[in-house]
Amino acid sequence: MTDITAENSGAGRNPVAPGAGRTVASAVPQSLVARLARGITAAEGAATEWTVAPLTGEPLAELPQSTVADVDTAYRLARGAQQAWAARPVRARAAVLLRFHDLLLKRQDEVLDLIQTETGKARLHAFEEVLATAMAARHYGRAAAGYLKDRRRGGAVPVLTHTVEGRRPKGVVGQISPWNYPLELSVSDALPAFVAGNAVVNKPDTQTALTALWARELLVEAGLPAELWQIVVGDGPVIGPAVVERADYVSFTGSTRTGREVAQRAAARLVGASLELGGKNAMLVLADADLEKAAEGAVRACFSSAGQLCISIERLFVHGSVADAFLERFAARTRALRLGGGLAYGADMGSLVSQRQLDTVTRHVEEAVKAGATVLAGGQARPDIGPLFFEPTILDGVTDQMAVCAEETFGPVVSIYRFDTEDEAVATANATPYGLNSSVWTRDLRRGRAVAARLRTGTVNVNEAYAAAYGSVASPMGGMGDSGLGRRHGAEGILRYTEAQTIASQRVMPLAPAFGLDDEKFAALFTRSLRALKALGFK
Incomplete structure (x- = not known):
């Protein structure tokens, strides 16, 4: 793995945000835990299980x-x-x-x-x-x-x-x-x-x-x-x-x-x-993108909630003509992210939730680096901050033989891929069984929407990471392919939570031979009626 040995607040390692001065115990006292636990449907005397606060590793709540x-x-x-x-x-x-x-x-x-x-x-x-x-x-x-x-x-x-x-x-x-x-x-x-x-x-x-x-x-x-x-x-x-x-x-x-x-x-x-x-979401930075805005958006896209977000970006495709300039900006912003576990605003990224998530992230990064990938930012766990912290990480030179290429990492890790044409970028972005979310960056919104329509994902954001589509709560949100069925919003x-019921009331005459019509005359009458309804434009 790359040598990232600078001091805590120096150029190599992500800086640490100031602490909030409050402990887990003071923020979530056991009296609150006991009160909330009464809302669980469980028999009196049920077995219990302790949860752990990821920020510190302290016991948090004993729940029935x-x-x-x-x-x-x-x-x-x-x-x-x-x-x-x-x-x-x-x-x-x-x-x-x-x-x-x-x-x-x-x-x-x-x-x-x-x-x-x-x-x-x-x-x-x-x-x-x-x-x-x-x-x-x-x-x-x-x-x-x-x-x-x-x-x-x-x-x-x-x-x-x-x-x-x-x-x-x-x-x-x-x-x-x-x-x-x-x-x-x-x-x-x-x-x-x-x-x-x-x-x-x-x-x-x-x-x-x-x-x-x-x-x-x-x-x-x-x-x-x-x-x-x-x-x-x-x-x-x-x-x-x-x-x-x-x-x-x-x-x-x-x-x-x-x-x-x-x-x-x-x-x-x-x-x-x-x-x-699940998802293996892609972000496309086109040749005409505003690189400052795209780099800023990529930080949100990849590292919000430490990457533990179904719609976060794990694959980042950059046009070859702007790749170096974009990556310089993106890597600098990523290295500057403040990590912290304080219960207040100020940290840019927090902790992973469990040892299992940390193990997956660590394995994906270490295996990729061993197979030839380059770490442009991050790449290490940060036990000096808390037991489950991992630096926001950018990997370049990822190949399809590496687990991080196709498997969902669900952590603060993004892989970089260069492309020459939009057709190539779209085809590669779509070359996954998943289809949850994607992001396109360009100065030309019309062009961006055209590229977006070719991506096989349930939501596509143009010049935004994920919040624009997800926050449009009047529009459906969900996945294609292995990313799911149905939609929320x-x-x-x-x-989806209702059954459709049709109630039809018939008046004057039944939908059957009546008023002296025999079967043949009934069929002839309705044949003429169907032709007339079509001619009159009825649906």
Whole structure:
């Protein structure tokens, strides 16, 4: 590995952000843990499991673990509350989301502390979760009535057939949410389910369960019936299938491998599922890009939440004519990023969440360097800051034989590739089974949108890293290929939690021989009618 031996604040190693002066224990006292843990559906005297604060390695929370029997209880309670909730007017349900929006913004410091202590991310990146969750709450609080309203449709026979499409709640949604964005990926997916009239049984990752439990408590304060959102916590291979096998619909965010298993279990029961899975996302820097803005955007794209973001960039394609100039700017910005574990704003990047993530990142970097890749920035763990810190890392000279080329790293590591033509860049960016997010940088927005349309990903950002598309909450967000099924946000994000129902009322005459018509005359009449309807432009 390259020799990066400069002093802590020098040219070689990333500087350390000043500490915040607060400990994990003071930010998340055991009295708060005990209060939040009461929101877990688990029998009295249940077995417990400790979580650990990634920033320091300190014990964080002892949480009761749910059993399969507890999952049964959760579904029973949720089903008992769902019908009365669904009977409320949509606008009354939506009002809960709008009150939650205001409470979340008012009390954001509480949940920012929880997110940081459970995930290890920098406070600015924790705030991204607050921002995204508030935007989703506002959107569905305002737009749900429009998405869910009955819609008049063309009938079988104009005038004589009155047809209405309605939307009915699925019932109880089984939701499995991951550790990397514990507020946004649990709450933002649950909000449209609630406003559509459903209950939710949610299994968050044990490591980040406190954040989901805090959000549940806040939603109940905003007016959500307490039994409508059940939270179970436990071993994924045991509790996860139990959640899926009792659900009327499944919402899953996690790895592609586990997502396939979830899809198979849901399909066996003829139950729908939406799955947001892995990615190996690409960023394209075209020859005419503003290199200063592109380098700044690449830092956000690659290193937000220490790269533990499904839509972060792991492959960076740069036109050969600007590659050296871009990399000089990008590497300088990356080396200047301040690492830190303080519970306050100021650090540019925080910690990885677990030893498993650190091991994967370390393996990918060390194997790539051993096989000939060059480290342009970073490349080392930083135990001097905390047990799970790893420097933001840029690798040049990566080949397709290296694990970092094709496997999802899910850490602060990006590989650089040069290209000569846009066709080459698009083809190489698309040469992956994944298709979640991508980014294009150019001074010509029309050109950027044209290139974006050729990329096979569910979202594409032009002159932005990921936030522009993800933050456009009225538009769908999700993956193609191995990156998943279905979409969150927009109409698709709420209609997935509903069943479409068509109610058609027939007047005057039936759709069958009547008024003395025999079969032949009936067929002739409708043949003439069909020709006339086409000529008149009916759909």
